[in-house]
Amino acid sequence: MQVRIQGDGDEQALTDLQDWLSRDPQARQLSVAPVSTSGATMSVLHALDIVLNRGIEIANFAVAYASWRVARADAATRGARTLTHGGSTVDIGHLDGAQLADLLRRLQSEGTDTGTHQS
Template sequence: MHIRIVSDEDEQALTDLRSWLRRDPATRTLAVTPVSGTGPTMNALEALDIVLGHAVDIANFAIAYATWRSTRATGARTGARTLAHGGSANDIGDLTAEQLTELIRALEREAASREADDPDEDLAPS
């Protein structure tokens, strides 16, 4: 499953989160790719693309994210609060690890359901 954590105009929050995920033994093997902006924000860090391979990855990411949020200073609670997947964007800044895990699993089920409804979507001529 592929998710994106958006900067919410706080590049430093994404940098901190990426570093946190790299240091956490449970998440250091996750594929985390920085997404830089184009146009007027060229080279600015705008998002992190994260690939979660299975249920354990989802749970480990959710725990690491919730722990990272709780360690941030009160004034630094902006940025990296939006999880984007498919056409949805969700504010995850105040979710517990359990709530975040359930949200990601629900998004995964929704994506699987869409694929099951239209299995030939990728095969359609362009």
């Protein structure tokens, strides 16, 4: 299952999240690929593509993401809140680790043609 975390116009948030995931003991094994856009802004980081192959990877990512959000609460992070999987786009910035893991498991079981969901 591949998910994309959108930058939402906050490249620094994506950079910080990518660094956080690479340092987290459980999440560092995840496949995380930066997605850049070229143009006038010269390869701005646009999103992170993350591959989650097993249930444990979903849980590890969910806990790491939720921990990162809590750690950055004082930084007023506005980016890296939008998750896209197939046809689904969801604001995940308010979810705790268990809620995010549940959402990812539901998206995985529904397949990639699920429409757009807002929460």
